[in-house]
Structures are given as structure tokens and as C-alpha cells.
Amino acid sequence: MAVGTVHARYGPVEDLGEVVTSVIIHNAVFGTNDQKENELYFVTNGYPAVFYALNLATMQVVDRHELPGLDAVWAMAVGSDKQVYFHGTQDCILYRYSPNQRQVRPLGKNPTGDAWVWDLKASQDGYIYGATWPNAKVFAYDVQRGRFEDFGRMADQPYARSICVTEERLYVGIGMSACLYSVHRNNRSKQEIAIPHRGQDGYVVSNIYVYQQNIFVQMNRSLYFVIDSVSGRILQSFPAEHSISPPSPDQPDLVYFKHGTLLYVYDLSRHDIRSLSSDVRLPKAPLVGAFWIRPPQTLSATCSARSEWVLFGLTQNGEWFIYDPLSSMCEVAQVNVHPRGLVIQALESGANGYLYLGGYHGGLSIYAPSAEKVVGRVPTFPQTEGIGRLDEHMYMGTYRNANIYRLDPSKGLGKDNPAWMFAVGARQDRPFAFASGDGKVFIGTVPEYGLLGGALTVYDPDADRRTTYPDIIKDQSIISLVYRQGKVYGATSIYGGLGSLPRADAAKVFIWDASTETLLAETVPDLPDIDMPPKAIGELRFGPDGKLWGATYRTIFVMDPKTL
Structure with missing residues (x-):
């Protein structure tokens, strides 16, 4: 084992521009200005993020503000004063947008000390409530007095992921061991509400709605449970992507939701669900906002509205749809905003010399260094955590659910290129590490939220066969892999999915036999010149000297693979 200081010289940094671009929206809210014009408000991801106001009669953008210091906004609400309130994930600041003055104004830092706010909701009596990470706190902002109030921690967990407000109560969704609390707004007394998966690691309450006496509780942004707020009885469950x-207004017992590309309706009086016509096909992306509006002026002749109210929905990728319940007609279009440059999350070179890049929160691009230009884009591609290569094919591992895609560079980008191959399973979420050899692809993953224990997956594309080996390094994630002469060398992190607490003290380097598919060795690198054991080893590579080189916390080390 050797550790040393590396002295290197590099040329000047060259800005290649916004390589990975996409329209990514996490939330949208509906409001009305003093001219009684209906508007939609949302923020697109990027550096910086951008706030938009969209006129819902004309479907045109009427205002736009760049938000320096913010890259994403999950939390938005329209207050009783008709102002738009939003909070990002980096600066602790609550912002307010005036639809009449067309101005964004910072209101000050929320009192919790948590920079990341997941959800905001407004009460009818002039308060804005926020739910935070990583200390699961709730705060309130008094719209009239301009004062903050810290409600403190809701649970000894990291996520207060969702919040809902009624006249008397707050409902707060917690993770990563799911629970739901009802908090009295005045005396702050708190009681827990029984929900499915209560206390189970890896589960979080991601959305809450209260309609009539029914509490709609979404688990892990996928499955809703409907709970009677009086009896606590579970009345129904259904899958839906994010918002409902x-x-x-015409039929107050009906709530609409999207799953896949189909639209469904939930009857609050009978607690049954029916799908609407299969002719109604919606965009695949998750729904980030759904509202009832008057039919816009711009509806096409084929979607002439017969209803007084139509359902408007906006997806994560900026597609909007309008559905008329009476005619069952639906119109789908793209909101007119510019894609934003995103942080590069994954980067790998291909056999053709191109660079393949995945963006944070989404987007995939192909960059040709020789031509100094982007030669391909898939703006709606999921967030790519890692990229690998086997022969001429590229493999992308995406968040969530550790989905694996394969891209054929000889074909044009399209509907099935990249093609979905499989999901790793075994409660894995983020495929960070890739290596290839012996005609196989090796994939290292990080588990779901709240869980420890990554996995190594071996995929044989010729046989279309895969095997997943969970937790081969106890309670550690696999974040780097490299193949050499029949063996796979891997490195780990003591950290698991977000919201989990490590049990191991130090990251490890391990050797996996590719032919027998067994673990040969594991060790904690002896790094005498650093003052703590490595918590994560971020990269492994073989050097021209045949030695195994690694990197951890500003330290580069080298190991002899023969004596590992």
C-alpha cells in the first residue's frame, strides 16, 4: 500500500456550454391575479432554476425570473393573500412572488436551520407551513405579520416529506420509517395516525391530501391509501404518480389521478375507482400538478370543451393536458419554456470516442469531442447514476428502482434506444458502478431510501440472464467496479439509501471471482496518512504499472492486487 502527494499540471478550463439540457419541474400551483386571470406557477431545474408564470387562458408564459442560488424547487403554495410562496433546497430562504407586481422577493431564512424544504401548504387564515429535511422539522410563516415560527422536529427521523393543512390540523408525512402525524395548529398536540408500512425502513409518506373526511396518503411516490379520518379505517388503495x-367543481365526489398514460377517477362517496376511456392517453411523466380551470381560448377544434370546468395537468417534463369530463376529449401539448442546463451526474466514453452524459434529475446527451458539439439528446431520460460499456453498447443505470437501459450507438436515438433492459430489484435504487469483462456487465448499486446494503448484479446479454447478489459487503453500498483478468475489483461506501444510518466504520475494497461468482477477499485499505478510516472509496482503476489505484477524500492510494 502506498499513499502520496500527486503534483499535476493541467491546461486552462474550457467551458463547453450546457451539454445536458431538459425541462424538469417538481411542483406547480394554481392562482389568480387581480385581473381575475388564472395562472399556473412552476420552477424549472437548472443553474440557476427559473420561475415561470403561465396564463391558463392563452397557455403563454407571461413572466419569468431566474433564481440565483437555487437549482430546484419542490415546495410551492399559493397563500390566502394570492401570493405565490416557494422554497428551494440550498439557501434556507422562503420566497414570495407577486402575480400583480411580477416580482420575486426573499422573505428571510426559515427558522429550522434546514435548507431543503420538501413541501409547502397554505391555510385559509394566512399561514404558510413547510416540511424539511434532514431534521424532519415543520415551520410556519405568518403572511400578515411576516414572522416565522419553528414547530420543531416531528420525529427522530430525517424526512418531513409532506404536509397538509386543514382548519384545525396539520398532517405531516415522515420517512424513512414511514409514519403520519396529526398536529393541532394551536396547541401543537400531536397524535400518530395508523398507516400501512408504519415504521418500516425504506418507506416515506410523500404526499397528503384531505378531501371531505378522507385522508389520501401516498407512499414512496407510488401507492396511495385512503384513510377515514374519523374511524382510521383504510377505505381503498391505488397506484398513482405523485399528484392527484x-x-x-361540477361533481364534488370525484377526484382524478394518473397512472402510466391512463386517467382514472376516484369516487369519494362509494370509494371505487374506474379508468376513463383508453382513447385518453396522457404523457408518461409523473403528474406534478392537477387543477380545475375554465376551458382555455386555445383549445383545438378537436377538443372543444363542453364542460364548464376542465381538468388541467402538468407533468414533470413540462407536458400539459386538458381533459373535458363531458366530451371525454383530451388535448396534450408542451409548455413553451426553454430547456435548462443541468448538473452532470454521470459521464462515460464510448468505443466511438463520444462522451455519454446523464443529468441530475434527468436528461441524457451524447457529445462528440472531435466536433465539439452535442450530437444527440434525450431530454426526458431518467436520472442516470452510472454509465458502463460492453463492446459497442452503452449501459445506463437510472434512479429510481435501479433500472438498466442499453443504448446502441449504431442506431438513432428514439423510443427504444436506449432500450429498457431490466430493474435490478432486491430493493436497490441507484446503479452507480459499472464494469465489463468476459462478455458480462457488472453493476454495483446503492439501496432504497432508509436501507443499508448494496448489491452486485452480473448480467450476461448474450444469454439475457442476470443474477443479483445483495449485501455481499455487509451493510455497505457498491460505488466503484473495475474488471481485470477474470476478477472484479470493487469499492464501497458505508452509506446506504438517503435517510439510513451507517453501521460499518470503514469502506472496503473487495475482489469478486467472475467465473465462480464468489467473493474472494475484502479489506479496509490501510491509509496511515489520513486521520480517519475511509467512509467511501469513490473510484478504482488499474494503472499502467498493473497496480490498483483508488481515491478517497482527497487521497489517492495504490494497492498491489496480488496481495490484497
Whole structure:
């Protein structure tokens, strides 16, 4: 084992521009200005993020503000004063947008000390409530007095992921061991509400709605449970992506939601669910906002509205749809905003010399260094955590659910290129590490939220066969892999999915036999010149000297693979 200081000289940094671009939206809210014009408000991801106001009669953008210091906004609400409130994930600041003055103004730092706010909700009596990470706190902002109030920690967990407010109570969704609390707004007394998966690691309450006496509780942004707020009885469950609609103004017992590309309706009086016509096909992306609006002026002749109210929905990728319940007609279009440059999350070179890049929160691009230009983009591709290569094919591992895609560079980008191959399973979430050899692809993953224990997956594309080996290094994630002469060398992190607490003290380097698919060795690198054991070893590579080189916390080390 050797550790040393590396002295290197590099040329000047060259800015290649915004290589990975996409329209990514996490939330949207509906409001009305003093001219009684209906507007939609949302923020697109990027550096910086951008706030938009969209006129819902004309479907045109009427205002736009760049937000220096913010790259994403999950939390938005329209207050009782008709102002738009939002909070990002980096600066602790609550912002307010005036639809009449067309101005964004910072209101000050929230009192919790948590920079990341997941959710905001407004009460009818002039308060804005926020839910935070990583200390699971709730705060309130008094719209009239301009004062903050810290409600403190809701649980000894990291995520207060969702919040809902009624006249008397707050409902707060917790993770990563799911629970739901009802908090009295005045005396702050708190009681827990029984929910499915209560206390189970890896589960979080990601959305809460209260309609009539029904509490809609979403688990892990996928499955809703409907709970009677009086009896506590579970009335129904259904899969839905993120948001659901408020009750219809024309039919107040009906709530609409999207799953896949289909639209469904939930009957609050009978607690049954029915799908709407299969002719109604919606965008695949998750729904980030659904509202009832008057039919816009711009509806096409084929979607002429017969209803007084139509359902408007906006997806994560900026597609909008309008559905008319009476005619069952639906129109789908893209909101007119510019894609933003995103942080590069994954980068790998291909056999053709191109660079393949995945963006944070989404987007995939192919960059040709020789031509100094982007030669391909998939703006709606999921967030790529890692990229690998086997022969001429590129493999992308995406968040969530550790989905694996394969891209054929000889074909044009399209619907099935990259093609989905499989999901790793075994409660894995983020495929960070790739290596290839012996005609196989080796994939290292980080588990789901709240869990420890990554996995090594071996995929044989010729046989279309895969095997996943969970937790081969106890309670550690696999974040780097490299193949050499029939063996796979891997490195780990003591950290698991977000919200989990490490049990191991130090990251490890291990050797996996590719032919027998067994673990040969594991060790904690002896790094005498650093003052703590490595918590994560971020990269392994073989050098021209045949030695195994690694990197951890500003330290580069080298190991002899023969004596590992």
C-alpha cells in the first residue's frame, strides 16, 4: 500500500456550454391575479432554476425570473393573500412572488436551520407551513405579520416529506420509517395516525391530501391509501404518480389521478375507482400538478370543451393536458419554456470516442469531442447514476428502482434506444458502478431510501440472464467496479439509501471471482496518512504499472492486487 502527494499540471478550463439540457419541474400551483386571470406557477431545474408564470387562458408564459442560488424547487403554495410562496433546497430562504407586481422577493431564512424544504401548504387564515429535511422539522410563516415560527422536529427521523393543512390540523408525512402525524395548529398536540408500512425502513409518506373526511396518503411516490379520518379505517388503495386532483367543481365526489398514460377517477362517496376511456392517453411523466380551470381560448377544434370546468395537468417534463369530463376529449401539448442546463451526474466514453452524459434529475446527451458539439439528446431520460460499456453498447443505470437501459450507438436515438433492459430489484435504487469483462456487465448499486446494503448484479446479454447478489459487503453500498483478468475489483461506501444510518466504520475494497461468482477477499485499505478510516472509496482503476489505484477524500492510494 502506498499513499502520496500527486503534483499535476493541467491546461486552462474550457467551458463547453450546457451539454445536458431538459425541462424538469417538481411542483406547480394554481392562482389568480387581480385581473381575475388564472395562472399556473412552476420552477424549472437548472443553474440557476427559473420561475415561470403561465396564463391558463392563452397557455403563454407571461413572466419569468431566474433564481440565483437555487437549482430546484419542490415546495410551492399559493397563500390566502394570492401570493405565490416557494422554497428551494440550498439557501434556507422562503420566497414570495407577486402575480400583480411580477416580482420575486426573499422573505428571510426559515427558522429550522434546514435548507431543503420538501413541501409547502397554505391555510385559509394566512399561514404558510413547510416540511424539511434532514431534521424532519415543520415551520410556519405568518403572511400578515411576516414572522416565522419553528414547530420543531416531528420525529427522530430525517424526512418531513409532506404536509397538509386543514382548519384545525396539520398532517405531516415522515420517512424513512414511514409514519403520519396529526398536529393541532394551536396547541401543537400531536397524535400518530395508523398507516400501512408504519415504521418500516425504506418507506416515506410523500404526499397528503384531505378531501371531505378522507385522508389520501401516498407512499414512496407510488401507492396511495385512503384513510377515514374519523374511524382510521383504510377505505381503498391505488397506484398513482405523485399528484392527484382536487374534487371536481361540477361533481364534488370525484377526484382524478394518473397512472402510466391512463386517467382514472376516484369516487369519494362509494370509494371505487374506474379508468376513463383508453382513447385518453396522457404523457408518461409523473403528474406534478392537477387543477380545475375554465376551458382555455386555445383549445383545438378537436377538443372543444363542453364542460364548464376542465381538468388541467402538468407533468414533470413540462407536458400539459386538458381533459373535458363531458366530451371525454383530451388535448396534450408542451409548455413553451426553454430547456435548462443541468448538473452532470454521470459521464462515460464510448468505443466511438463520444462522451455519454446523464443529468441530475434527468436528461441524457451524447457529445462528440472531435466536433465539439452535442450530437444527440434525450431530454426526458431518467436520472442516470452510472454509465458502463460492453463492446459497442452503452449501459445506463437510472434512479429510481435501479433500472438498466442499453443504448446502441449504431442506431438513432428514439423510443427504444436506449432500450429498457431490466430493474435490478432486491430493493436497490441507484446503479452507480459499472464494469465489463468476459462478455458480462457488472453493476454495483446503492439501496432504497432508509436501507443499508448494496448489491452486485452480473448480467450476461448474450444469454439475457442476470443474477443479483445483495449485501455481499455487509451493510455497505457498491460505488466503484473495475474488471481485470477474470476478477472484479470493487469499492464501497458505508452509506446506504438517503435517510439510513451507517453501521460499518470503514469502506472496503473487495475482489469478486467472475467465473465462480464468489467473493474472494475484502479489506479496509490501510491509509496511515489520513486521520480517519475511509467512509467511501469513490473510484478504482488499474494503472499502467498493473497496480490498483483508488481515491478517497482527497487521497489517492495504490494497492498491489496480488496481495490484497
